[in-house]
Amino acid sequence: MSEDLVGELMTTLGDEGFFALVEAHAGMRLYVPADPGRSELPQTIGFDHAARLSKLYPGGYIKVPLAREFRALRYREAGLGNRDIARRLGLTESGVERLIRRARSANPGRGEKPADPRQMDLF
Template identity: 45%
Template sequence: MRDRGLTDTLLRMLGPAGLIRLAEQYGGTRLYIPASPERGKLVKDLGQEAAEKLSRRYGLDYISVPLMRELRAAHYRAAGMSNADIARKLGLSESAVNRLFQRMDNVPAKGSGDPRQLKLFS
């Protein structure tokens, strides 16, 4: 069972793109958050702003970084990736990716970009 409160907090704090970066780098692991982000790899891996936000909220503590497979899968699909590519990125089989999309309410169309983004040319 994942910690829904932590996931929600991280999503509000880092936004979808920041949470995806965090999950890509550290998903499924316990991550030590230093009091000062300059002391670790967080700035290099996540960027200065995200590292500072994590340090302010969780400095000198560990967090269990969620895998965020659904969020990542939707992001990759919107970017135009095939299910085979998504499977490799998530460490799943293509069948598991298909099941993941079947469980999701709002599956982005392949290559649709960020569904929150307005279209420049219609």
């Protein structure tokens, strides 16, 4: 996976658009039409994101990265546990733990589970 491609896609699409792209097409070779209105891409990632992608790669193919670290952090921030993250990413639970540990070291402050509103604050 090319880090240049990941950076370029994240810059172009933003976090939400990049997440939608990798959720729908991770690991696949994707044709990016010059006219996004004539494809199914807007249904999977949204018309605005499809238009941005079409402007960057009109009529070309891209290999959509797996972006497992990025996705694992997003899932963790959404409150999913290691078991559910492992199922979504096709990894083992211990693989998810290692992946999240590595992703947190590269992205400090990300990947924290949301606080449980039922939990009392004692301090």
